[in-house]
Amino acid sequence: MSQLHELSLSQTLSGLEAGDFSSLELSSAYLKRIQTIDPQLKAFLHVDEDSLLKSAKAADKQRSSASKTKEKAPPLLGLPIAVKDVLALEGMPTTAGSRILEGFVPTYSATTVTRLKEAGAIFLGKTNTDEFAMGSSTENSAYFTTHNPWDFDRVPGGSSGGSAAAVAAALAPVALGTDTGGSVRQPASLCGLTGLKPSYGRSSRYGLIAFGSSLDVVGVLGHSAADLSPIFSIMAGFDPLDATTSSQPVPQINLSEQPKIKGLKIGVPSEYFIDGVNSEVEAAVRTAIQELEQLGAEIIEISLPHTEYALPVYYIIGPAEASANLARFDGVRYGLRVEDDDLIEMFKRTRGEGFGPEVTRRIMIGTYALSAGYYEAYYGKAQKVRTLIRQDFEKAFEQVDVIAGPSTPTTAFRIGQHSDDPLEMYLQDVFTLPANLAGIPGISLPVGFDKKGLTIGMQLFAPHFEEERLLQASHAFQLATDWHARRPEL
Amino acid sequence: MALSKKDVDHIAHLARLHLSDEEKERYRGQLSDILEHVSALNALDTKDVAPMSTVVGEGSRLREDVPGDAMPREDLLRNAPDSDSDQFRVPPVLD
Numbered sequence: 001m002s003q004l005h006e007l008s009l010s011q012t013l014s015g016l017e018a019g020d021f022s023s024l025e026l027s028s029a030y031l032k033r034i035q036t037i038d039p040q041l042k043a044f045l046h047v048d049e050d051s052l053l054k055s056a057k058a059a060d061k062q063r064s065s066a067s068k069t070k071e072k073a074p075p076l077l078g079l080p081i082a083v084k085d086v087l088a089l090e091g092m093p094t095t096a097g098s099r100i101l102e103g104f105v106p107t108y109s110a111t112t113v114t115r116l117k118e119a120g121a122i123f124l125g126k127t128n129t130d131e132f133a134m135g136s137s138t139e140n141s142a143y144f145t146t147h148n149p150w151d152f153d154r155v156p157g158g159s160s161g162g163s164a165a166a167v168a169a170a171l172a173p174v175a176l177g178t179d180t181g182g183s184v185r186q187p188a189s190l191c192g193l194t195g196l197k198p199s200y201g202r203s204s205r206y207g208l209i210a211f212g213s214s215l216d217v218v219g220v221l222g223h224s225a226a227d228l229s230p231i232f233s234i235m236a237g238f239d240p241l242d243a244t245t246s247s248q249p250v251p252q253i254n255l256s257e258q259p260k261i262k263g264l265k266i267g268v269p270s271e272y273f274i275d276g277v278n279s280e281v282e283a284a285v286r287t288a289i290q291e292l293e294q295l296g297a298e299i300i301e302i303s304l305p306h307t308e309y310a311l312p313v314y315y316i317i318g319p320a321e322a323s324a325n326l327a328r329f330d331g332v333r334y335g336l337r338v339e340d341d342d343l344i345e346m347f348k349r350t351r352g353e354g355f356g357p358e359v360t361r362r363i364m365i366g367t368y369a370l371s372a373g374y375y376e377a378y379y380g381k382a383q384k385v386r387t388l389i390r391q392d393f394e395k396a397f398e399q400v401d402v403i404a405g406p407s408t409p410t411t412a413f414r415i416g417q418h419s420d421d422p423l424e425m426y427l428q429d430v431f432t433l434p435a436n437l438a439g440i441p442g443i444s445l446p447v448g449f450d451k452k453g454l455t456i457g458m459q460l461f462a463p464h465f466e467e468e469r470l471l472q473a474s475h476a477f478q479l480a481t482d483w484h485a486r487r488p489e490l
Numbered sequence: 491m492a493l494s495k496k497d498v499d500h501i502a503h504l505a506r507l508h509l510s511d512e513e514k515e516r517y518r519g520q521l522s523d524i525l526e527h528v529s530a531l532n533a534l535d536t537k538d539v540a541p542m543s544t545v546v547g548e549g550s551r552l553r554e555d556v557p558g559d560a561m562p563r564e565d566l567l568r569n570a571p572d573s574d575s576d577q578f579r580v581p582p583v584l585d
Binding site for chain 1: 493508513517525561
C-alpha cells in the first residue's frame with residue numbers, strides 16, 4: 001500500500017471510512033511531513049499540533065460510535081486540510097500575512113471553513129500568503145517567502161502560495177485558497193496542481209479578510225479535479241451572512257469514469273497566445289488542447305478582444321476596493337497599534353508600520369482613484385471597461401461551452417526576480433484576472449513541464465455557475481493523462 | 491500621469507499612512523508608472539457603455555429585521571490593543 005500522504009483524496013476518504021487507518025494515523029503522518037519538510041519549504045504560518053490531534057481523536061471516536069449505531073458518518077470526517085491565512089478559523093491565529101494582524105485570534109470562522117468542519121474536516125494549520133492576498137509569489141508575506149516544491153530557488157506563486165506548496169509537497173491532501181485576480185489558479189499552475197476558482201457569489205466571503213469585495217472568491221487546491229469536487233460541493237452555496245452569494249443550488253458533482261466530452265465546444269482565444277507567453281508554455285497548452293480534441297471535443301478559434309484591458313481595469317478596481325476594505329485596520333479593534341497622543345497620528349503610524357510596501361502601494365492607488373476629481377476618470381472608466389470584458393465572455397459563450405488557454409505566461413520564476421518592479425509582477429495574472437472581473441469560474445490544471453522541470457498549467461473558463469462543466473472536462477483530461485499524478489522529489 | 495510630491499502627501503493623508511520622505515519618493519515613481527499603465531483605458535470609447543455595478547445580479551435580498559445572537563463582547567475585546575471595562579480605548583478625540 002502507498003504511504004498515507006501519497007493517497008488521492010478519494011482513496012483517503014474511503015480508507016478512513018473502511019477503517020484502513022484512523023484520522024489520528026493520517027493526521028500524524030501529515031504532521032510528521034510538516035515537521036520534516038516545512039522548516040525548508042515554509043508553507044505554513046501556523047500549525048497547532050495539539051488541537052489537530054485532539055480533533056483527530058474526536059473524529060475517530062465519532063466514526064466508531066456512528067458505525068455502532070449504523071449511522072452514516074459526515075463525508076469528510078477526520079480529513080485534515082490546510083487553510084490559507086486570510087480565512088478566519090476560530091481560535092487559531094489569522095494574520096493575512098500581515099504584521100498589522102499579528103496576534104489576532106478570530107472569534108468566529110469563515111463560512112467555507114465552518115461548512116467543511118461540519119462535514120467532519122479538521123485543520124492542519126494556516127498557510128502563508130502574500131500580505132492581504134496581494135501578490136503572485138508569497139514574497140509580499142510579512143513573515144517569510146514560501147518555496148516552490150519543484151525548485152526551492154523559485155516562488156510557489158501567490159497569493160495562495162502556502163496552500164499550493166503544502167499540497168504539492170504532500171503536507172496536506174487539499175487546501176483552501178482565495179482568488180481575487182488569480183491567487184488560486186496561478187500558484188496551482190506554478191506548483192503542478194489543480195486549482196478551482198468558483199464563480200463570484202458561489203462561495204461565501206464571510207470570514208474571508210476582504211481585499212476586493214467584487215472580485216474575492218474562496219477556492220480550493222488539490223492534485224486533481226476529483227480531489228476538488230467534494231470540497232467544492234460542500235463549501236459552496238448561499239450564505240445569509242454574505243448578501244452577494246447566489247441562491248442557485250450547488251450540484252453534488254459525481255465525476256463519471258467515462259466522462260462525455262464528445263462534442264464539447266472549446267474556444268481558444270487568440271489573445272491568450274501572444275508575445276510574452278513562453279514558447280514551452282504555449283506548446284504544452286496547445287498539446288493539451290489537442291488531447292481534449294482527441295477525446296472528442298470540438299476546438300473553435302475565438303476572440304476576447306478586450307483582454308489587454310483586463311490588467312489596467314483590475315489595477316484600478318482591486319486597489320479601489322482594497323483601500324476601502326483596509327480602512328478597518330486602524331489600531332483600535334484588533335492587531336497592531338503604534339501609540340501616539342493624537343488619534344489621527346496613531347492611525348497613521350499604525351498603518352504606516354503595519355502594512356508592507358505592496359499593500360501600501362495598492363491602498364494609495366485605490367485612494368487616489370477614488371479621490372475627489374478622479375473618481376470618474378479612473379474608477380468610473382474601469383467599471384465601464386469591466387462591462388466590455390464581461391460582454392466578451394458572454395458573446396464567446398454563445399458559441400462555445402468552455403474556453404481554454406495558458407494559466408500563466410511563464411513557469412515559476414526565481415525568488416527575487418520580479419520583486420523590484422510591481423508592474424512586472426502584475427503581468428503574472430494577465431490571463432487569470434479576466435475571470436474575476438467577469439465573475440465566471442476558472443480552473444487551472446497541470447499539462448506538462450518545461451525543460452527545467454517546472455510545471456505548466458492550462459486554464460479553463462466556463463459560464464457563471466458552471467463549475468461542474470470545468471471539473472468534468474478537467475477530469476476527462478486527467479483520466480487520459482498523468483501530469484496531475486507527478487510529484488516533486490523532496 | 492506623473493504625481494507630484496504634493497499629490498503623494500495628499501494621498502498618504504487621505505489613506506492615513508505615515509510614510510518617510512524616502513518612501514514617499516519611491517511610491518511617487520511607482521504610482522506614476524502604474525497610473526501611466528492604467529491610462530491605456532483612455533483609448534477605449536465607453537460613451538455608451540454602462541458601468542458594471544453588480545456581479546451576480548440577483549438583486550437586493552431583504553430579510554426580517556430581527557435581532558440575532560451577537561458575538562460576546564469580552565471575546566471581541568480580547569483582540570483589542572487597548573480596552574477599558576467593556577469598551578475600546580483610543581487617544582483623546584477632543585481636547
